[in-house]
Amino acid sequence: MKLTVVGGGSTYTPELIDGFARLRDTLPIEELVLVDPAADRLELVGGLARRIFARQGHPGTITTTSDLDAGVADADAVLLQLRVGGQAAREQDETWPLECGCVGQETTGAGGLAKALRTVPVVLDIAERVRRANPDAWIIDFTNPVGIVTRALLQAGHKAVGLCNVAIGFQRKFAALLGVAPGQVHLDHVGLNHLTWELGVRQGGPDGENVLPKLLAEHGDAVADDLRLPRQVLDRLGVVPSYYLRYYYAHDEVVRELGTKPSRASEVAEMERQLLTMYGDPALDEKPELLARRGGAFYSEAAVDLAASLLGDGGSPVQVVNTRNNGTLPFLADDAVIEVQARVGADGPVPLAVPELDPLYAGLLAHVTAYEDLALEAALRGGRERVFRALLAHPLVGQYALADGLTDRLIAHNREHLAWA
Template identity: 40%
Template sequence: MKLTIIGGGGFRVPQVFEAVAADDAPVRIDELALYDVSADRLEIIGAILARLAAERRHVPTITTTTDLDEALRGADFIFSAVRIGGTRGRILDERTALELGVLGQETVGPGGLAYALRTVPFMTRLAETIRRVAPEAWVINFTNPAGIVTEAMQRVLGERVVGICDTPIGLMRRAAAAAGSSADAITFDYVGLNHLGWLRSITAGGDDLLPRLLGSDASLESIEEARLMGFDWVRAIGALPNEYLYYYYFTREATARISAAATTRGEFIDRQQAQFYSAPGDDPLATWLQARHDRESSYMAESREADEERHASDVDGGGYHQVALDLMAALASGRPSTMILNVRNNTLVPQLPEDAVVEVGCVVDADGVHPWPIAPVRGDMLGLMTQVKSAERLVIGAVHEGSRELAWRGFAAHPLVDSVGVARSLVDRYSQAFPEIGETLTA
């Protein structure tokens, strides 16, 4: 089987290689094609993969190319993880919002909508190329903002596009362990949008283990999301929230901490990646391993006290590369796998459009992706999902129609933008900062 990675020069590509080349990998990839617009980055990542390959028995043939059609041709699976605008774009996403007094974050709020405005056009063109060159391939999307991008690509390719994220499955596994069970021994109810969801039940032997877990300080202490939001809050809502809900529940605190920091997350990543790609050293693998450790240790630092470190269990979800591998294995082998994925809503949440993308528990097998039935979504959870999804769909519509007005409405509809005037200023400033956005929003 052939796996093509769009964004093959990306920093995290070696992690995907480690997963597919592991001795116990549940599916064997014969060819790994790396596509990127940067030949220099492909060369550096290729050197790291060569080092990793020397230590493994099952190594796919590795090809690198800047020719998209060549990379896609014959692909069984296509994995997308690109950053349109690069890390410099992320800095502008964050700083532009902060300058206007609203949250500056990569995928949540106005920064995420700006990211979508310049990413959806590229990803739509990519989907059209896939439809022409590799129409039978499964597309696994990790390009952020993943929910918006997946929904935009599904408009071209249908349900063969699946969005992945490692945060919800990590939450589920930590919660199962804290409840004294294992991920394989439970069923669960998780619902939301990408970077906005809740684990609402954990069932084993017919019993919901979540109420007992929520009642135990010792159990909650082992769950990063509970520590972020506060034990009293997760008990009040009766669910465990995805970690990104920190930005919705504690918007003022998050904005203040990000504003007060010496650098934004984007500035940290930009500096780190510039150093890595410009000077990988004589041992690029060692340089990469250290940079990866520093990045993971500092993830969502604004949500923790200055001297608080992440627990080892906080990063035990397996990572997005493991999610992608599990998804490919289930589709290719037919062995059912339980996952949390970004898929078409259909009638799962009746209050949302059928073609909206939601994030829910699924069973994956050779016949495809099968979402689990979920309990009704009501009250504040439904309200937040509806409001954010409305903003996301307005932004997708703005790209397809080239409409500055729809973009303005999308920003104004988002719960983290507190003023219609600020929404208009955000669209204007992002259009000035990114010529491609200005070129898209012509109507």
């Protein structure tokens, strides 16, 4: 089995490598290729990756290359974890929207649109080269915004599944609070990428008892603290929203906070400098503790589970993925990409049935899906008016003057990445 990681020079990668090493019985990788145009970072990350494999006794080989076509040749699966423009572009995504009084965040609102515009054309080019190399290869997308990027891939006919670590993070958190193994916790996880709710927490499996009311009654304060939302919000909703819902439920509060502290991008950039220095230490043969603060917790385990199910029978039968709606949420188009529990096998994911949603959730999902339609159109075809329309449609913008100002700023800060600008 050959796997290729595009964006393999990311400081995330040792988290992925650690999972591949620990879970080698689930996903028996023989050859792992890390692809990245940044040769200096790739050398550091690749060296640590080999040492992690060696320490844990993994028999597979790890190679590195900046040649994408060589890296994806004969790959059974390709994982995408790239960031077009790097942390510098993320810094801009998190700052210029604040000038208009809007949330500055890399996957939500105006910053998320900027990231989509930069990313979709690059990912589609990579996917075409993967298809030429091996039309049977699966593409697993961890690149944000996952929902829009996955929809672009599926719309172009690629064998693609989107992956996010929000659900597995909740699963591990809830399992710890309940005092059970993570495999005993099944989430009724419904929504779009970075716009989801846990409608139920079932102990023992998909048909197990819903212990969410008990969980909120006994541990609601801890859950609310993690989400940075008032406990009363969870009590009134009776569900657990993703922490990304805070950008919607407490928008103005978040904007005020973001205006008084350094950007997350600047914090991550400093962590990356420290991590790369650590990775260069030839004595280091495990992922450092600092990596846990970088983000992407449990990403490796989710990725192993998904790849194992797509390529064989080693993964969990039911997983949270980003895939085509196909009638699962009847108020959305079939080709919308949703994030739900699905049965995953060699033919891809098949979403599980979802109960009728409360209009409180269904309305916001429909609204954001309309934005994603327009965002993908802007990413594929370009043009100032398409960018404006996408911003005007976004529930975190929604006013023509704001959309105009944000459009000008988005284009000004991203010209080098927009072929049409």
